Amino acid sequence: MKALNISCKKAAEYMCKKEEGSLGFWQNFQLSYHLLVCGLCRIFKQQDQWLKDNICKVDEHCKGCLSEEDKKAILEKLR
Amino acid sequence: MFEQKATEWVNSYSDMLYRYALPRVSDSDVAKDLVQETFLAAWRNIKTFKGEISEKNWLFTILKNKIIDHYRKAVNRLTDSFPGMADDDPYFEEGGHWAKETQPKEWGVDYNNPIEAKEFYEVLEKCKSKLKEMQNAVFTMKYMEGMESEEICKELNITPSNYWVLLHRAKVQLRACLEKNWFVK
Numbered sequence: 001m002k003a004l005n006i007s008c009k010k011a012a013e014y015m016c017k018k019e020e021g022s023l024g025f026w027q028n029f030q031l032s033y034h035l036l037v038c039g040l041c042r043i044f045k046q047q048d049q050w051l052k053d054n055i056c057k058v059d060e061h062c063k064g065c066l067s068e069e070d071k072k073a074i075l076e077k078l079r
Numbered sequence: 080m081f082e083q084k085a086t087e088w089v090n091s092y093s094d095m096l097y098r099y100a101l102p103r104v105s106d107s108d109v110a111k112d113l114v115q116e117t118f119l120a121a122w123r124n125i126k127t128f129k130g131e132i133s134e135k136n137w138l139f140t141i142l143k144n145k146i147i148d149h150y151r152k153a154v155n156r157l158t159d160s161f162p163g164m165a166d167d168d169p170y171f172e173e174g175g176h177w178a179k180e181t182q183p184k185e186w187g188v189d190y191n192n193p194i195e196a197k198e199f200y201e202v203l204e205k206c207k208s209k210l211k212e213m214q215n216a217v218f219t220m221k222y223m224e225g226m227e228s229e230e231i232c233k234e235l236n237i238t239p240s241n242y243w244v245l246l247h248r249a250k251v252q253l254r255a256c257l258e259k260n261w262f263v264k
C-alpha cells in the first residue's frame with residue numbers, strides 16, 4: 001500500500017497542481033488527508049488562495065510613471 | 080500629422096503601459112524598454128492596424144507579447160540549470176516539513192477581504208522582485224496573465240516538472256517574504 005501521509009513540501013506542490021486539475025485521484029486523497037492533520041499547511045492553503053486573489057491588485061496600486069525625458073526619448077525613436 | 084499622432088499616443092498611453100509592465104518584469108529599466116519597443120512596433124505596423132480593437136487594446140496586446148518575449152530571452156540566457164531549481168529548499172527541512180524559522184504563521188487578517196493599504200502593494204512588489212527571474216516569469220504568466228500551464232511551458236520551453244517546481248517555490252517564497260515584511264513584523 002502506498003503511504004497515505006505526504007510531507008508538507010509535497011502537499012504544497014500538490015496544491016499547485018490541483019488548481020489546474022493535474023492531480024490524480026490518489027494524490028488528491030493524500031492532499032486532503034494531509035490538510036486534515038496539518039495545521040501549518042491549512043494556513044498555507046488559505047494564504048496561498050488569498051495571494052492569488054489579490055496579486056492583480058498590484059496593477060491598480062502601481063503608481064510609477066515615465067519621466068518627461070523618458071517620453072521624449074520614445075518620441076525621438078518614433079521619428 | 081506624424082508629430083501630433085505620436086505625441087498623442089505617448090501622452091495618452093505610455094504611463095498606462097509602463098504601470099502594466101513594471102510589476103510584471105520587476106525592473107524599471109526593463110519596463111521602460113518594453114514600453115518603447117511597444118510603441119516602435121506599433122508605429123512600424125500602423126498600416127496593418129485595422130481598428131478592429133481600440134488603439135489602447137492593440138498597444139496592450141503588443142506589450143503583453145513583448146513581456147513574454149522578455150521572459151523567453153531570460154530563459155535562453157540560462158544554459159544548463161535554472162536558478163531556483165536547486166535541490167536545497169530553505170523553506171523546508173530535509174524530510175519535507177516546514178522549516179521552523181519560516182513556517183506559515185497566522186496573519187490575523189480576514190482572508191475574504193483585500194488589503195487596501197497602498198504600502199502593502201509596495202511590499203508585495205518588492206517581494207516579487209526578489210524572486211529568481213524564472214520563478215517570477217512563471218508566477219506572473221500564471222497569476223497575472225492568466226495563462227495555462229501548458230502554454231507557459233511551451234512559451235518558455237520548460238518541462239512540466241520544471242514548471243511545477245518553479246511555481247511552487249515562487250509561491251512559498253513570496254508568502255514568506257510578505258509574512259516577514261508585512262504581516263508578522
Ligand SMILES: [Zn+2]
Pocket residue numbers: 007008009011034038039040041
Ligand atoms: Zn503540512
